[in-house]
Amino acid sequence: MGQTITEKIFAAHLRDTPTPGNMVLDIDVIMCHEITTPIAIMDLMEKGMDRVCDPKRIKAVIDHVTPAKDSKTATQAKIMRDWARRHNIEDFFDIGRNGVCHALFPEKGFIRPGNTVIMGDSHTCTHGAFGAFAAGVGTTDLEVGILKGVCAFRAPKSLKVEVTGTLPKGVGAKDIILNVIKQLTVNGGTDMVIEFCGPVIDAMNMASRMTLCNMAVEAGATSGVCQPDQVTAEYLWPFIKDEYASIEAATEDFSKWRSDADAVYERTLNIDVATLIPQVTYGYKPDCVKDVTEMEGTKVDQVYIGSCTNGRIEDLREAAAVVKGKTIAETVRGILVPATPKIYSMALEEGLIKIFMDSGFCIMNPTCGACLGMSSGVLAEGEVCASTTNRNFNGRMGKGGMVHLMSPASAAAAALTGTITDPRPFLN
Amino acid sequence: MKQFGGPAAFLNRSDINTDEIIPAKYLTEITKKALAPHLLEDLRLEGQEFDPHSQVMQEAQVVITRSNFGCGSSREHAVWALEVNDINVVIGESFARIFRQNMFNCGILAVELSAADLDKLFGLKGKVMVKVDLEGEKVIATSDDTTVECGFSLNAFDKKLIGAGGWLAFADSNY
Ligand code: SF4
Numbered sequence: 001m002g003q004t005i006t007e008k009i010f011a012a013h014l015r016d017t018p019t020p021g022n023m024v025l026d027i028d029v030i031m032c033h034e035i036t037t038p039i040a041i042m043d044l045m046e047k048g049m050d051r052v053c054d055p056k057r058i059k060a061v062i063d064h065v066t067p068a069k070d071s072k073t074a075t076q077a078k079i080m081r082d083w084a085r086r087h088n089i090e091d092f093f094d095i096g097r098n099g100v101c102h103a104l105f106p107e108k109g110f111i112r113p114g115n116t117v118i119m120g121d122s123h124t125c126t127h128g129a130f131g132a133f134a135a136g137v138g139t140t141d142l143e144v145g146i147l148k149g150v151c152a153f154r155a156p157k158s159l160k161v162e163v164t165g166t167l168p169k170g171v172g173a174k175d176i177i178l179n180v181i182k183q184l185t186v187n188g189g190t191d192m193v194i195e196f197c198g199p200v201i202d203a204m205n206m207a208s209r210m211t212l213c214n215m216a217v218e219a220g221a222t223s224g225v226c227q228p229d230q231v232t233a234e235y236l237w238p239f240i241k242d243e244y245a246s247i248e249a250a251t252e253d254f255s256k257w258r259s260d261a262d263a264v265y266e267r268t269l270n271i272d273v274a275t276l277i278p279q280v281t282y283g284y285k286p287d288c289v290k291d292v293t294e295m296e297g298t299k300v301d302q303v304y305i306g307s308c309t310n311g312r313i314e315d316l317r318e319a320a321a322v323v324k325g326k327t328i329a330e331t332v333r334g335i336l337v338p339a340t341p342k343i344y345s346m347a348l349e350e351g352l353i354k355i356f357m358d359s360g361f362c363i364m365n366p367t368c369g370a371c372l373g374m375s376s377g378v379l380a381e382g383e384v385c386a387s388t389t390n391r392n393f394n395g396r397m398g399k400g401g402m403v404h405l406m407s408p409a410s411a412a413a414a415a416l417t418g419t420i421t422d423p424r425p426f427l428n
Numbered sequence: 429m430k431q432f433g434g435p436a437a438f439l440n441r442s443d444i445n446t447d448e449i450i451p452a453k454y455l456t457e458i459t460k461k462a463l464a465p466h467l468l469e470d471l472r473l474e475g476q477e478f479d480p481h482s483q484v485m486q487e488a489q490v491v492i493t494r495s496n497f498g499c500g501s502s503r504e505h506a507v508w509a510l511e512v513n514d515i516n517v518v519i520g521e522s523f524a525r526i527f528r529q530n531m532f533n534c535g536i537l538a539v540e541l542s543a544a545d546l547d548k549l550f551g552l553k554g555k556v557m558v559k560v561d562l563e564g565e566k567v568i569a570t571s572d573d574t575t576v577e578c579g580f581s582l583n584a585f586d587k588k589l590i591g592a593g594g595w596l597a598f599a600d601s602n603y
Contacts, residue, residue, distance in 0.1 A: 019584035140504060186443055256537060372501075
């Protein structure tokens, strides 16, 4: 019987089977940020276990609230910073070099096909885009990861999402994943890894694959994953060029992680994107999804472009194409948050920052910011935000605020009109 | 082994997420105790007001809910917020994976019952006391005049974690 990519990765990392169906895996990359890690550090210190399994396997960043907004967030950052120094964690990213974890770490080439990755963050599934098994975990799992380099999971089950058809102009990965979540519902993927495949995924760049995998958790999934291929090898090439003779050789090596043709899935969902139109959420659950045309005219007070879902350079280009040469509505506060310093500086060089500033957007430094309602654009009671983030939970961006999730193009179109708007006419 | 159970509070809704259990603005706390007053403070239940400081909630040691409890963010703060309010069991039809794992990692119980059994629990009138029989894998709920017994099955590994007092203790002695 064939194996899925996830089964292959589990088998290759199996440390122990404490009970049938439960697997303890060796973890290659343990990622840490300043919201969920300090409390783990404090707990380990209290228990006299302030150690790390291997400083090279640990990647740490201060990203959620940065620069610190108050004494409490400053303290969280300090705990992380002191800990990283104490344990010689070289891959630690602080002000000036920091950005949203799930955009920054891929950019640094930390994730390779076949890796196991954990982080105290539910959107760790993003890194599945590289053909890795990447799962969000809680603080206790993170502590054990830091200390022992292992994590326990139930034997993996996979759900296949096969995407076919030609993507229409103005429709992208965010629209696909919102539609997938709508079909699967918020718990349709629980205890499963969503494997994205088909010709549309094969043709996608890594940024789009990350957008897809990023939101797998919104369908309850343990992770999302894409098959590693030449696109993966090309993205990683600057980091692996000393390990392989050529991109083709790397691609060939990565192929050992691809799912077998006769692998077994719990369920398969087929999506033809030829007729897909931009998708937008309503309500307070990410599976409350409608066509943008059904939501047109809904007034918005703020537009937020950024986050680990859609704060990459490709997303900024997509939004800039819509706002270029135009001014955003007077009633709208436009906030752009490039996800990493590299993205920010590319956007500067490409003239995108100027386009956004001329149109009336405010540009923030790389951070999670308003995505989780902690800083940099929190909503007031009753306010509405068109956002490229991944969660529309009640109060997510501020108590009493409403978030409509959508693509960068749709968010940009909403900024221009002050209402939810179909972006497609702006792209011609 | 630790005893599980106590007075129950009912949260009659599915998909209660971790932002609702503990809003993100409290994630800047670095002690678990500091989370205590904020448990469920932003929760809205369909058609009824929810008061997180009601007497039932103050007394509760067991929470009974519907499906997909604890979805969303991975924050273990959601489990701690329950824990520091003396809640040691959450009973529901299903849980989000990370939340469920966080519960067992902390050595406390997430019990999955069928929708039909949950309807029976939600049908109980007045004050409800819950006892969990771990060995027999049974939930015994008693109200003024009725007792309801429901069977559940616990994942063998999760049972080990409960026995060990959580994942850190288990991992420290095994790996
Ligand atoms: S950008 Fe938002 S969803 Fe992504 S890691 Fe930051 S807070 Fe979480």
